[in-house]
Amino acid sequence: MKTVYDGKEHCCGCTACENSCPTGAISMSPDWEGFLYPVIDPFRCIDCGVCRNVCPFEHADRVKYGPFQKSFLAQHREENVLMQSTSGGAFTALSDCILTQGGVIYGADFDGEWHVVHRRAQTDAQRDRMRISKYAQSDLRGVFQQVEQDLSVGRMVLFTGTPCQCAGLRSFMEGKDTSRLYLCDIICYGIPSPMIWQSFCRMIEQERGGQVSQVQFRSKAYDWSRENSNKVFLMATTEDPVLRLDDRYYQLFFKVRSVIRPSCGSCPFTDRSRPGDLTIADYWGVEKYLPQYNDPRGMSLILVNSSKGEQLLEWAQDAMFYLLRPASECMAEQARLREPVQLPANRREFWEYFDAHGLAAALEKFAGHQA
Numbered sequence: 001m002k003t004v005y006d007g008k009e010h011c012c013g014c015t016a017c018e019n020s021c022p023t024g025a026i027s028m029s030p031d032w033e034g035f036l037y038p039v040i041d042p043f044r045c046i047d048c049g050v051c052r053n054v055c056p057f058e059h060a061d062r063v064k065y066g067p068f069q070k071s072f073l074a075q076h077r078e079e080n081v082l083m084q085s086t087s088g089g090a091f092t093a094l095s096d097c098i099l100t101q102g103g104v105i106y107g108a109d110f111d112g113e114w115h116v117v118h119r120r121a122q123t124d125a126q127r128d129r130m131r132i133s134k135y136a137q138s139d140l141r142g143v144f145q146q147v148e149q150d151l152s153v154g155r156m157v158l159f160t161g162t163p164c165q166c167a168g169l170r171s172f173m174e175g176k177d178t179s180r181l182y183l184c185d186i187i188c189y190g191i192p193s194p195m196i197w198q199s200f201c202r203m204i205e206q207e208r209g210g211q212v213s214q215v216q217f218r219s220k221a222y223d224w225s226r227e228n229s230n231k232v233f234l235m236a237t238t239e240d241p242v243l244r245l246d247d248r249y250y251q252l253f254f255k256v257r258s259v260i261r262p263s264c265g266s267c268p269f270t271d272r273s274r275p276g277d278l279t280i281a282d283y284w285g286v287e288k289y290l291p292q293y294n295d296p297r298g299m300s301l302i303l304v305n306s307s308k309g310e311q312l313l314e315w316a317q318d319a320m321f322y323l324l325r326p327a328s329e330c331m332a333e334q335a336r337l338r339e340p341v342q343l344p345a346n347r348r349e350f351w352e353y354f355d356a357h358g359l360a361a362a363l364e365k366f367a368g369h370q371a
C-alpha cells in the first residue's frame, strides 16, 4: 500500500500533503487512536512525489526560522481579556492587530459537539472563541486552502496553531506569495487524541447526566501558576450545570501521556528554531526571575523569530505591555524548547486496554482513578 509517511511517528497530521496533491488522491482519515493520517487512493495517485516533498516533518529545517531573536514577558492591558485567556492574553493582542487592518484569523475553536476544529474569524466574537488552550488535536481539514484563498485576494492572515500546524502551512505555501501571512505557533507540550477527548466527554455525561455544556481547560477560576495548571480543568453538563473541577483529563495528558500523538515523541519543532513568526506560551518561572510581575491573572512568553514577527509585536504595543528578557529564562523553563515529550514505553498497552474496556477502566488502571 502507498503511504505518505514511514511510520506514524513521522506524521503529525498537518494536512499539507492532502492540500498539495495535484489529483486529490489524499484524504485524512482517523486511525484507531482517533488521530488523522493521510490515506492515498491508489487509483488517483500518479506517483509525482509532491506529498512526500511537502511534508514538514521530513523537511523541518526548510520550514523553520533560525534560532529565535528575542524573548519577551508580556501581558494584555485589559483585565477581562486576561481572565478569558490561558496565559497573558498575547493571542488577543496580536490577533486584534490583524482584525483592525481588515485581516482574518485562523485558530482552534470547539464545534457544537466539543470537537476541536480550526476555524476562520473575521470578527472579535469569532476570534474570542479561539481563546483558551484546547487540549486535543484540532481538525485542520480544508483550512490551508481557505488561507490560500484569503491571501490570493489580498487579505492579511494570522494563522495560530501548534508548531507542526504552522510548519505544515508554511510548507504548503512554499513558492507562493506569503507577504501578508503571519504565523504564530504555541509552545506545545504534545497533542492529545481527539478520540480520547470525546470519550472523556461521554464519560462525564454518563456520570453527571445530560450533555457537556461548558468546558474550561486552564480556567482562571484559580490563580494562574505552574502548580495550578494541573487543577484547572473544569466541566459542566446540562443536568449538572455547576462547573466542577476534574483532574482526570489532565492526568491522562501529563501523567499517562499515552494519549499523545506518536509523532510528538520525535517532534522536530521542539527547539529554539521556530516555524512561526512569533511563538507564544506561558511565562513559567516569572516568580523566580521577576517576582514583581508574578500576576495570578497570567503572563505570556513571546518569542520573536522573524522581522514579520517583530512588526506584529510592535503593532500590538498599545494593547499589550512587554519586556525584553534573556533567552536563558525560557530555555530553562520550557522543556519543549529543548526536547520532544517522552512517550511511555507501555503506550500500546494503554490503547489496547482502552479499546477493550473503555476510558473509565483505563483511567483506573493507568492513572489510579477509581471508576
Ligand SMILES: Cc1cc2nc3c(=O)[nH]c(=O)nc-3n(C[C@H](O)[C@H](O)[C@H](O)COP(=O)(O)OP(=O)(O)OC[C@H]3O[C@@H](n4cnc5c(N)ncnc54)[C@H](O)[C@@H]3O)c2cc1C
Pocket: 084, 085, 086, 087, 088, 089, 090, 091, 092, 106, 107, 108, 116, 130, 131, 132, 133, 134, 135, 136, 137, 138, 160, 161, 162, 186, 187, 188, 189, 190, 191, 192, 280, 281, 282, 283, 284, 300, 301, 334, 336
Ligand atoms: C496542546 C497544547 C499544549 C501546550 N503546551 C504548552 C507548553 O508546554 N508550555 C507553555 O508555556 N504553553 C503551552 N501551551 C500554550 C499555552 O497554553 C497558551 O495557549 C498560550 O500561551 C497562549 O495563551 P494566550 O493567553 O496568549 O492565548 P489564548 O487566548 O488562551 O489563545 C489560545 C491560542 O492557542 C491556540 N490553540 C488553542 N488550542 C489549540 C489546539 N488544540 N491546537 C492548536 N492551537 C490551539 C488558539 O488558536 C489561540 O491562538 C500549550 C497549548 C496547547 C493547546
